[in-house]
Amino acid sequence: MKKLMQAFVAIVIVSALLLVAINRLNASAGYSGDNTLTVYNWGDYIDEELIEQFEEETGITIIYETFDSNEAMMTKIEQGGTSYDVAVPSEYTIEKMIEQDLLIELDHSKLPNLENIDERFMDLAFDPGNKYSVPYFWGTVGIVYNKEMLGDMTFSSWDDLWNPSLENEILLVDGAREVIGMGLNSLGYSLNDTNKDHLQEATEKLKTLTPNIKAIVGDENKLLMANEEAAVALVWSGDASEIMFENENLDYAVPEEGSNLWFDNMVIPSTARNVDGAHQFINFMLDAEVAAQNTEYVSYSTPNKEALKLMPEDMVKDERFYPSPELTEKLEVYENLGKENLSYYNDLFLEFKMYRK
Amino acid sequence: MNNKLSRNLYMIPYAIWILLFVIAPILLVVYYSFIDTQGNFSFVNYEKFFSSVYLKMTLSSFWYAFLITLISLIIAYPTAYLLTKTKHKQLWLLLIIVPSWINLLLKAYAFIGIFGTYGVANSFLEVVGIGTQQLLFTDFSFIFVSVYIFIPFMILPIFNALDNVNPTLLDAANDLGASKWTTFRRVIFPITLDGVKSGIQITFIPALSLFMLTRLIAGNRVITLGTAIEQHFLVTQDWGMGATIAVFLIIAMFIIMFITGHRKRGA
Known part of the structure; x- marks a missing residue:
């Protein structure tokens, strides 16, 4: 019995120490207060250098998490546990998320770079008027x-x-x-x-x-x-x-x-805590130079017509993509x-x- | 009186646990199994379960689970027996158990590499003159990998049972003129039967609902009930149908527990 108690106390102490250590680490990495932005994206779907660039430009720290299916992403957002500020679902999932009130309406005045997006990819059936979503890749x-x-x-x-x-x-x-x-x-x-x-x-x-x-x-x-x-x-x-x-x-x-x-689109889920930061991030990703760099890294097709002008000819002219x-x-x-x-x-x-x- | 009170107090965590994590989930599963895609109460999921697609799936799940359990048992029993005869038996046992601490997915990915067209297994077949075979995405690889994964769980209870056999019983059998085979058949095996039964339970029930391996190793050429449940909950979001399949799995589980259950001796 005494040994059992000792083991129990040891486990409690170790757990407490780990908790303190995690908090310290989070604090030293700037993961506290309002200055963070949680981005929820598909795996291997962004040039990580751009995350650093965004952090330097705005002073916001990004917590980056990934998912591997629309359904898994949606389930996590429904459950609420983590406060995701930006997510990147596909079009049919956006339809479902709008139906279930899981998205926050975008403030277009905070997204001046939206005009870089090709008309063809705006105002599509799944989200008329792009009230909730902005195309990321297609x-x-x-x-x-x-x-x-x-x-x-x-x-x-x-x-x-x-x-x-x-x-x-x-x-x-x-x-x-x-x-x-x-x-x-x-x-x-x-x-x-x-x-x-x-x-x-x-x-x-x-x-x-x-x-x-x-x-x-x-x-x-x-x-x-x-x-x-x-x-x-x-x-x-x-x-x-x-x-x-x-x-x-x-x-x-x-x-x-x-x-x-298909289209993958940036949205702000209703779990968002840093809505302002989320707009800043979306606008940053819509920037022509940023989008061009990101597209060259990810190699999906970009809807950003200004970015296409900055990209290598053979990539843009490739009819396969x-x-x-x-x-x-x-x-x-x-x-x-x-x-x-x-x-x-x-x-x-x-x-x-x-x-x- | 005081004693009774404290006993009841000790019961509280157990009761809460059972209520929240055993009874409530089962009731929820049963409830959902009566809900159709429109959210109405109906028996449509049960009708669907008895259609040819799901019946075929149930039969093939049972067949594969049976094969996996049988092969595991055939390998595990002699292994466990030999282990009890070795000098450092705890060490050898540990070595067999250690791989089960490694994540299942990692092991599955490793097997994709091993069984691939240019993998180690095929290089070996090439060297011995058999030539490259399609190994990945076959019944063989699925059963092989499943057996590999379940074998520690089969060995452990059998090992414990064998290790607890009182050696004087064997001496007695020997003295009374029993041959080695008779000793095994009439003395050792009956004593270790409980271990075998627990091994079968721990292997057969999870094998019925295996789902990641069916995709990674069998390339969805084998569809188990577990795969169907995963699809219904995550992809189609038809929770009703997923729950119905789960109800049948739970029933199957109870039947297996009943068949392999520990009955009181001499009763």
């Missing part, structure tokens, strides 16, 4: 493939994936909307189709792709493609450009039938289809995943 969903491993195969059509020579070579991303959407696109239907017959048809078609599928994975597909573990993968454009830097044999294509066009107007016409933005339809998509996706070769 991109497409497409196919990344290994030229070395496939010879002269190209992917101008989704149907090219069904080529029998690709047996056991395709990696899909573990997302119901991306994969079912690919089926819908290959049949010429809309990505936001909710007609059950069309969805069934797409699922049946996807099942015939099963012999070609190697795995259905998440972020690991980047690692697997860079290591030439598979020859073809369904990916987001930015992931494609990132791994194309690592492995020169890789190339990216958006099939002509059309695909998904800045698609021509004809292709852009065929790209669709995901709409929030509601819980019931989403659940139907997911059931079909599950049925497809369960289907064995």
Whole structure:
């Protein structure tokens, strides 16, 4: 009993000391009072030098946290624990967050750099008038493939994936909307189709792709493609450009039938404590020079037209990542289809995943 | 009287714990399982569970969990037996347990490297003349990695049971003319059966709901009930369906606990 008490007291003392140490460290790093800004972004989605630059310019200390899915981010903001000041959700999540009152309206007078954003990316259906959100990056969903491993195969059509020579070579991303959407696109239907017959048809078609599928994975597909573990993968454009830097044999294509066009946007969640600082940060990221530097680092497509003028020509002219107007016409933005339809998509996706070769 | 009072006082933390972290969550799960996507009370989730997709998933989850448990047991029992015979048995046991302190995800990523086309396992197969095989994203790799992860939990209770076998019983069996095999079958195994049962419980139930490995190692070629629950709670936000699957998992858990439970001897 005495020993037990001693152990208990020791644990309490050590915990208390650790707590004091954490507070000291936080204080010495300036993590106290109103002078901090908590930014909640996707992993590997900013040039960290810019964070330092912002801190130097404004004297605000940034606490930077990352997430790996819209859903996880939204759940954390709903629960409230941490006071995130700026977050970067995708468009369909913004729709949901507006519905649930999780966002604070932006004060456009504090965002003079907003005029740097290309008209095409403003005032979109998910947030009319950009009341709550400002575009950060955008991109497409497409196919990344290994030229070395496939010879002269190209992917101008989704149907090219069904080529029998690709047996056991395709990696899909573990997302119901991306994969079912690919089926819908290959049949010429809309990505936001909710007609059950069309969805069934797409699922049946996807099942015939099963012999070609190697795995259905998440972020690991980047690692697997860079290591030439598979020859073809369904990916987001930015992931494609990132791994194309690592492995020169890789190339990216958006099939002509059309695909998904997505936007990640900066918002101020209702958990924000430093709303002024959040506006300053958003405005800073919209600055042409900052956006150009950030885009060169992250290598996704920037909506900032002034930044494009400052970037290397070959990057801006690359139609794989800045698609021509004809292709852009065929790209669709995901709409929030509601819980019931989403659940139907997911059931079909599950049925497809369960289907064995 | 005083004694009774203090006993009741000691019960308070336990009662609060059970109420908040066992009973309340189970009730919530059951409640959510009757809620459809519109937020109305209905049995639609249960109807859905008995559709072919979910039944197939349940059967395959049980099948994989069964295989994982069986293989773990086949490897763990002789290992535990040998460990009890070694000189520094606590040290050897520790070495087997140490890997279970490392995060599951780290181990899974390590296996992606090992089983990859250019990984260590394939280099070995190349050297011995079998040639490169597709290892990653197969049933084999999924079961291999799962067994690797669960084996310490299977070994530990069996080791403890074997270590507690009274050596005089073995001498007695020997004196009475039992062969080694008979001694094992009639004396050692019955005594260590409780350890085996706990090992099966600790392996089978988590194996039913494995979910990260199904994606990282099996590339979603294996879908378990755990994967479906994760999808419903995080992606579709169809908490009702996720909760319904969880209800069936809880029921399965109780059945397994009942079958492998400790019954009083001689009763």
